[in-house]
Amino acid sequence: MKILVRDVWTKLGGIDVLRGVTLEISSTSSIALIGRNGAGKTTLLRTILGILRPHKGSIIIEKDGEHIQATQMKPYKIARLGIGYVPQGRMIFPDLTVEENLEVAYGSPVPPDVLEWIYTIMPDLKKLRKRLGMYLSGGEQQMLAIARALVRRPKILLLDEPLEGLAPKIVKTITKTLRDIREEGVGLFITEPGNIKRVKPLAEKAYGIDRGEIVYSGNLDRILQDPLARKRIWGL
Ligand SMILES: Nc1ncnc2c1ncn2[C@@H]1O[C@H](COP(=O)(O)OP(=O)(O)O)[C@@H](O)[C@H]1O
Ligand SMILES: [Mg+2]
Secondary structure, eight states, rough: EEEEEEEEEEEEEEEEEEEEEEEEEEEEEEEEEEEEEESHHHHHHHHHHTTHHHHHHOOOOOEETEEEETOOHHHHHHHHHHHEEEOOOOOTTTBBBHHHHHHHHTTTOOHHHHHHHHHHHHHHHTTTTTTTTSSSOOOHHHHHHHHHHHHHOSHHHHEEEEEOOOOOOHHHHHHHHHHHHHHHEEEEEEEEOOHHHHTTOOOSEEEETTTTTEEEEEGGGGGGOOOIIIIIIOOO
């Protein structure tokens, strides 16, 4: 499965926040989207998910040999095609337990085989399944936010700054979990404000974004050697 984003323009508050974004996301790869705060990363994810409507351009989902026009599709339908979302700031329900958070995401009790699959990937979350969201640490909340995005067994996971605000040890744990999810055949698209080292174990390919424009597309390893990316993303 692939998400083909073609010349997408999205406005927020009357201003073009995305300005002709073209890129490709696939269920067989892991890609980082690098851009500083305000570059348009969250806006891009929300546009792909159908939460925001672009005023120009298209989003096509390629699935089982079919090209599905997803530009004006409702968010639930886009999600149903196999796209999971881990929002920035996690957004879990503090008054619900871990398992209740997963149930809300699924819309009914999560099928046992799916739950087992999730707990195999995240054994620590199983131990916490009766704990309220508010009593989870930052890292545990991030695990839950990722687990919640897995309940419908997506083919592609969009993760908005999943490593932000976490201690180095926790970053390691989340990184391992994301690698395991990748091994399960789920494509990853991970936004990151600027720390290349942090996403290196997670992604092969990278896009750079600045002021709503794609300023780099290529190997993650080479982004720091690219003059335009250096200038636009890091001001170097
Ligand atoms: N609701 C909004 N109304 C107007 N402008 C917004 C809104 N949300 C975000 N923006 C602006 O859009 C730009 C991109 O924001 P965002 O996509 O959140 O960037 P990022 O996720 O890369 O930090 C920023 O300049 C931000 O100030
Ligand atoms: Mg953001």
